[in-house]
Amino acid sequence: MKFVAFERAKQGTGASRRLRISGKTPGIVYGGEGQPQLIEIDHNALWHALKKEAFHSSILEMELGDATSKVLLRDVQYHPFRQLVQHIDFQRVDAKTRLHMKVPLHFKGEEESEAVKTAHNLVNHVITELEISCLPTDLPEFIEVDLSGLTKNATLHVNDIKLPKGVKYVSHGKNNPVIVSAVPPLVAEEPAPAAEGAAAEGAAPAAGGKPAAKTAKPAAKK
Numbered sequence: 671m672k673f674v675a676f677e678r679a680k681q682g683t684g685a686s687r688r689l690r691i692s693g694k695t696p697g698i699v700y701g702g703e704g705q706p707q708l709i710e711i712d713h714n715a716l717w718h719a720l721k722k723e724a725f726h727s728s729i730l731e732m733e734l735g736d737a738t739s740k741v742l743l744r745d746v747q748y749h750p751f752r753q754l755v756q757h758i759d760f761q762r763v764d765a766k767t768r769l770h771m772k773v774p775l776h777f778k779g780e781e782e783s784e785a786v787k788t789a790h791n792l793v794n795h796v797i798t799e800l801e802i803s804c805l806p807t808d809l810p811e812f813i814e815v816d817l818s819g820l821t822k823n824a825t826l827h828v829n830d831i832k833l834p835k836g837v838k839y840v841s842h843g844k845n846n847p848v849i850v851s852a853v854p855p856l857v858a859e860e861p862a863p864a865a866e867g868a869a870a871e872g873a874a875p876a877a878g879g880k881p882a883a884k885t886a887k888p889a890a891k892k
Contacts, residue, residue, distance in 0.1 A: 675733065739762060745758070767806075803839075813833065831849065
């Protein structure tokens with residue numbers, strides 16, 4: 671994906687505010703061999719690009735002046751309640767340096783699996799993206815996960831899926847987390863039957879709306 675950026679001369683809170691009013695979004699490009707560079711991007715074009723999944727997980731081509739460089743989206747700051755991008759960060763890509771990226775997972779074959787088709791299990795997607803390490807040339811746009819072999823009440827872990835060539839999972843201490851779990855459907859419990867018998871009879875009021883008076887027992891003779 672390509673986008674056009676322009677060099678930003680001024681910085682600071684006031685300059686950024688005026689830039690947003692004019693329909694531009696302030697940003698920065700850093701990393702690689704060059705120095706950090708202030709940029710500005712057309713807000714409407716950026717807003718529509720951010721809605722695409724590939725813009726968040728692919729290597730992008732940034733046109734800045736007469737040069738084109740490869741970058742990755744690293745951070746986006748949105749307005750708390752307005753549809754407004756307040757700031758955006760990009761990182762330059764070095765062809766020989768491994769990247770650490772979060773890549774979305776695309777699931778397929780769920781409806782054809784034994785867990786869903788036969789056992790009527792509910793499939794819970796525990797993880798929807800995976801952090802990976804790879805060279806820029808090996809970076810996938812997404813990782814496909816085939817669920818057609820999912821069995822009744824089974825779980826699928828990271829080690830159970832095949833990662834693309836040159837891609838390694840970044841664990842951060844979780845060596846083999848669960849990606850998907852198949853669980854049986856919830857069964858609604860039937861309400862308990864109403865209590866019958868002596869307890870219910872004792873609670874029933876006598877005719878006239880008042881409890882019946884108990885008959886006094888005669889005093890025992892000495």
